[in-house]
Amino acid sequence: MNKMIMILGAASVGKTAVIKWLVPFLKEENLNPCLCKIDCLYTEDSKVYQSLQVPYVVGLSEDICPDHFLVSNLCELWDWKEKKDCDTLIIETAGLCNRCCPATENTISICVLDATASTHSAKKLGPMVTMSDIIVLTKIDMVSQAEREILIWSLEKLNPTAKIFPVDGLVGYGVESLGRCILSEPAVKTYEEDLLRHTMPSGVCSYCIGEKRVGSAYQQGIVGKIDFQKENAL
Amino acid sequence: MIKNIRILPGTNKDGIKENFSYIDFNIGELYTIVGNTGSGKSRLIKDLEQLVNKDSVTGRTVLIDGKAPSFDVRGETSKHLIAHLGQNMRFVLDKTVGEFLLLHGKCRGIETPDISAIIQVANEITPEAISETMNLNTLSGGQTRALMIADISCICNSPIVLIDEIENAGIDKTKALHLLLDSNKLVLIVTHDLHTALMSEQRIIMENGGVKTIVNRTREEKTLFEELNRAYQSRLKLQNSMRKGESLA
Ligand SMILES: Nc1ncnc2c1ncn2[C@@H]1O[C@H](COP(=O)(O)OP(=O)(O)OP(=O)(O)O)[C@@H](O)[C@H]1O
Ligand SMILES: [Mg+2]
Numbered sequence: 280m281n282k283m284i285m286i287l288g289a290a291s292v293g294k295t296a297v298i299k300w301l302v303p304f305l306k307e308e309n310l311n312p313c314l315c316k317i318d319c320l321y322t323e324d325s326k327v328y329q330s331l332q333v334p335y336v337v338g339l340s341e342d343i344c345p346d347h348f349l350v351s352n353l354c355e356l357w358d359w360k361e362k363k364d365c366d367t368l369i370i371e372t373a374g375l376c377n378r379c380c381p382a383t384e385n386t387i388s389i390c391v392l393d394a395t396a397s398t399h400s401a402k403k404l405g406p407m408v409t410m411s412d413i414i415v416l417t418k419i420d421m422v423s424q425a426e427r428e429i430l431i432w433s434l435e436k437l438n439p440t441a442k443i444f445p446v447d448g449l450v451g452y453g454v455e456s457l458g459r460c461i462l463s464e465p466a467v468k469t470y471e472e473d474l475l476r477h478t479m480p481s482g483v484c485s486y487c488i489g490e491k492r493v494g495s496a497y498q499q500g501i502v503g504k505i506d507f508q509k510e511n512a513l
Numbered sequence: 514m515i516k517n518i519r520i521l522p523g524t525n526k527d528g529i530k531e532n533f534s535y536i537d538f539n540i541g542e543l544y545t546i547v548g549n550t551g552s553g554k555s556r557l558i559k560d561l562e563q564l565v566n567k568d569s570v571t572g573r574t575v576l577i578d579g580k581a582p583s584f585d586v587r588g589e590t591s592k593h594l595i596a597h598l599g600q601n602m603r604f605v606l607d608k609t610v611g612e613f614l615l616l617h618g619k620c621r622g623i624e625t626p627d628i629s630a631i632i633q634v635a636n637e638i639t640p641e642a643i644s645e646t647m648n649l650n651t652l653s654g655g656q657t658r659a660l661m662i663a664d665i666s667c668i669c670n671s672p673i674v675l676i677d678e679i680e681n682a683g684i685d686k687t688k689a690l691h692l693l694l695d696s697n698k699l700v701l702i703v704t705h706d707l708h709t710a711l712m713s714e715q716r717i718i719m720e721n722g723g724v725k726t727i728v729n730r731t732r733e734e735k736t737l738f739e740e741l742n743r744a745y746q747s748r749l750k751l752q753n754s755m756r757k758g759e760s761l762a
Contacts, residue, residue: 395605420559424597425617425664426606431588432620445588450570452563456584 280310280466283357283368285382287407288391293417294371295324296448297391297457302331304458305367313365315356317349318373334363346372346379347479353383357470378480380406383473387464389413389457394430394445395421406477409438412464415457419445515578515594515672516540518561518699523573525723526553531573533724536717538699540672545710546703548719554703555600557719558675561701562597564590571722592621596669598661598693600677604649610660611645617668626668635663638688640756655683666692676702680709687749708745711738 286294298314305312313334316322320339328335336359340348349372360368372381382388390411392404395418408414414434419427431443442460446453484490484500518538522531538544538561546554556571564575564587574581582590606613611628618626628645636642639659643652652660662684665674674693679702680686686709694700704710711734718725730738751761 421601422605423599423601423661424562425613425661425668426604428592428620429606429613429616432616443588447569452565452569455566455568456587459584 280366281360281468282366282387282461282464282466283353283360283385283470284370284387284389284461286369286371286389286391287380287382287411288372289393289404292391292393292396293446293448294391295327296417297389297415297446297454298369298371299327299331300448300451300454301458301461302333302369304454305461306333308458308462310367311365312367312369313360313363315359315368315370317345317370319345324371334365340373344376344379346376346381349373349381350383350475350479353473354470378405380410380475380477382407382410382476383470384476385467385470385473387412387461388476389415390441391415391417392434394418394427408434408441410476411438411441413457413460414438414441414443415453416443416445417448419453420447420449514540517578518673519576519579520557520561521574521576522724523560523567523569523571525571525721527721529723531723533727536724536727538701540699541697542715543694543700543702543713545713545716546701546719547705547710547716548725550705552719553722554719555677556722557717557724558597558677558701558703559599561673562591562595562675563587594671595673595675596665596671597675598658598665598677598679601661602654602657602681604652604657606649608649609645610643610647610649610652613649613660614664614668617664621668621670623668631663631667632660634667634692635659638662638684638692654681659684659689662689662692672697673699674701676700678703678705680704680706685749708738708741711735711741 286298288294302312314328314331315336315338316324316328317338317340320341322337325337338348338352349370356368356370388411390407392414394416416430427445431445434443444453444457444460446457481501484502485498490497517540520536522533524530546557548554560569560571560573561575563569564582566574566581566584577590577594608616610632614626614628614631618624632643632645639655641653641656643656643660676693679689702709710716711730714730716728716730718728754761
């Protein structure tokens with residue numbers, strides 16, 4: 280029954296709130312979940328996570344892109360899960376940029392979106408939305424029924440195969456449906472030879488390795504420039 | 514075609530089981546829900562809209578014609594059966610009024626909704642006119658609700674209509690209800706208003722997060738309702754004169 284679940288999403292969309300309800304549900308179903316939170320410099324979720332009473336580890340990526348950092352640690356996390364005698368590893372990503380998507384073929388990837396913020400920006404979220412198995416829409420009680428329907432409809436267009444779950448993280452509505460869906464996903468044996476679903480943005484440029492000076496003379500490696508031919512005529 | 518929706522008890526805010534074995538709501542009937550602020554009125558109709566199955570704070574269960582819809586389909590089921598005018602006074606969607614109506618029409622299988630006709634309906638219940646090119650976010654509370662009501666009336670053809678307070682925001686209650694009520698529908702109205710509460714044969718009293726009792730309207734109360742209705746109409750006239758700056762007495 281081994282599974283790895285990745286919870287993807289921008290800052291403060293409600294990823295932790297979803298996990299807070301999901302973990303007790305999985306425990307009820309006699310699973311042994313463990314948790315990993317990836318963050319850059321500091322994480323505030325420790326209190327919530329500790330209260331869930333499951334093995335818990337924080338990965339701080341510091342100077343490295345947190346999504347790259349996560350992918351570099353997947354096999355180690357899987358080994359840690361084995362050592363802890365757990366069957367379900369839940370990873371909450373830092374979720375800062377929308378270009379990286381650390382989901383792999385073998386993970387159950389869950390993209391968390393805030394209903395009050397996503398109504399016109401879902402397209403901007405790129406591979407995180409289009410490559411996910413499951414989309415969770417949080418804070419649904421803050422928007423009207425009509426807006427929620429429009430939002431779900433446009434997400435279905437962006438990712439026709441994803442299952443979409445509206446969730447109210449304050450009261451836990453929708454989490455049971457989400458949990459059942461996770462239970463029905465296939466189990467995984469190993470993470471060796473697993474593949475990313477989508478390539479990461481290409482690097483490496485001078486700034487990736489610590490350059491501070493601004494100006495073309497200092498920029499080496501893969502450098503992109505704005506195309507000013509496309510300037511909008513006023 | 515569905516006939517009835519049933520609610521099974523959950524717990525109140527103290528975790529004590531609600532004192533009823535079930536409550537039936539039938540298609541073609543109007544029900545009102547009353548109680549103090551914070552007593553759980555909005556929660557009750559949200560439970561109905563979400564077709565909860567022990568997975569809201571209240572732990573209630575909702576059955577459609579005796580059966581709990583499965584977790585997989587309840588989103589779709591709710592969309593087909595239920596239109597919900599929530600307590601929201603604002604849109605968060607960053608679209609124009611016209612784009613919103615077009616998109617919502619498409620969501621509900623209407624490819625080309627008659628946008629100007631819907632806006633005209635909204636403008637009958639709000640005195641400050643809405644136009645197609647306005648951004649949703651800039652609408653006032655009353656304009657927002659007027660548009661939501663017109664949207665429910667024209668785009669959502671649902672047999673169940675849930676209304677969370679109609680009399681706030683200065684819209685014309687009589688006209689709004691006229692648009693929403695339909696003798697073939699099941700309608701639930703949350704209200705603080707005596708006149709609205711007496712419109713129904715049955716009213717549900719909420720307290721501390723739970724259903725306290727259900728009261729049947731007596732014949733005397735029906736007479737009282739007619740009195741209140743006359744008073745309401747004359748009050749409405751005075752209110753309009755007041756807004757125009759006319760002398761009132
Ligand atoms: N049975 C319950 N158990 C726990 N919490 C509840 C219960 N019923 C309602 N609540 C919570 O109590 C709060 C107030 O409830 P609600 O918004 O439904 O009140 P209301 O009667 O609609 O108030 P108002 O008249 O101000 O609109 C909400 O956060 C709701 O989720
Ligand atoms: Mg309310």
